[in-house]
Amino acid sequence: MKLFLNKLGRIIVSDDIFDNKVYLRRLYKYFLSGLLVRLVFLPFFFQRDLLSTYQRAAETISTGNIGFDNLQFLTNMIHTSYLLVTKFIFSAVNDIFPVLLEKDTWISWLTFNNSYNVFTMLALFKALYLIFDIACVFLILRLAFDNEPENKLRVFKLWIFNPVLIYVVYIFARHDIIGVFITMVALLLAKKDRKYWSILVLAFAIALRFFPIMILPLFVFYLARTKKDYIIFSSMGVSAVLSVEFLSYFGFGKSVIIPLLNTQHFNYILSSNLELIIHDRIFIFVAVYVIIILSYFHVRKAGFEVLLNYSAIVYLAYVSLCYFHPQYFLWAIPFLVIIFARNRLIMYYHWIQFAMFLVILIYWGDLVTKFVLAPIDHKYFVYITGIIPLIERFYDSAKFVNIFRSIFTGVSLWMIYLIYKDSKNLMGD
Secondary structure (H helix, E strand, O other), X not given: OHHHHHHHHHHHHOHHHHOOHHHHHHHHHHHHHHXXXXXXXXXXXXXXXXXXXXXXXXXXXXXXXXXOOOOOHHHHHHHHHHHHHHHHHOHHHHHHHHHHOOOOHHHHHHHHHOOOOHHHHHHHHHHHHHHHHHXXXXXXXXXXXXXXXXXXXXXXXXXXXOHHHHHHHHHOOOXXXXXXXXXXXXXXXXXXXXXXXXXXXXXXHHHHOOHHHHHHHHXXXXXXXXXXXXXXXXXXXXXXXXXXXXXXXXXXXXXOHHHHHOOHHHHHXXXXXXXXXXXXXXXXXXXXXXXXXXXXXXXOOOOHHHHHHHHHHHHHHHHHHOOOOHHHHHHHHHHHHHHHHHOHHHHHHHHHHHHHHHHHHHHHXXXXXXXXHOOOOHHHXXXXXXXXXXXXXXXXXXXXXXXXXXXXXXXXXXXHHHHHHHHHHHHOO
């Protein structure tokens, strides 16, 4: 058993940390402290989307409809499997199941918050995300700083205590951490030059959550060596999404991609634009994204760390220039914490980002402010005056938030410039 645990420890942690008692002790300290922070938040807070996610899973269990007609059916299947397992183990899940099947969203939300088992259920629901989060924190040790245990520990600490991650996963309670984990697996495979497996895993991540498609061109440029590779890797990268489209179209007679292109969520990408004349306009993020991809194309052989830097640039550009949702910011975090370990100055700007991030949340009013606290005392937090009415007594709330949104964008764009300079340094230019 001791030999088995020793081998397992080396696989999870890496030899350069496992063999050094000082480093290993520090890792335990960071891990246990970060775990304590997560356990504090686990049972008490959530945003309405968490309940919606598990309501879809409950509907799948109840009706057998696995949702092939939805692009995120793989995400739904993960939650459905997890809910089914917990349903057999914990009686609290069976008690709350009728609430999950309630069609009226307001009634289900109120009933859930008023439930005797609300804290138990929130802990169980978010425990799934805790598992993926812990997997990410050990996986990220393998992505950078080979034979540099001090920097590896710094990355570990920056992940385990990252405020954006803690907020999005354990207070806002979104499932993006699952897609982030799969994307990190694809990155590790790319680092080890497992080209086909890397693209296939990234394709799976895209099917789980569409955001990894933004870095698919970077993967293709990094891994491809011949013209044939470019064609094969690009086709493989979108294969999972096309498979979902195929199953939906021939199984349910409807497309999932075309409706997606017409949804509000896709319009978020196009929301920031410059009007020229008549119908002519430039979508700002699309133009900037093309510049980023073309820039990387010319340095694609520079190394894996440059790939990580450009991935951070892509996601920072997205949250800077497009309509903002809190969970979108999470996709930049794996890349940023690695950069922070190498460049402390950029980390300080990240703290400014987080301060602005907390103000930007006011955009969505009660949903992501006072209602997040509803499990503690739903009657109090439903009827207490919200933040927006308080701001409106003194100043226009939209202008107030957008001032901070503009600061967030300015800081993020400056970080992009600093990361670009860091990439130049890595290349020795």
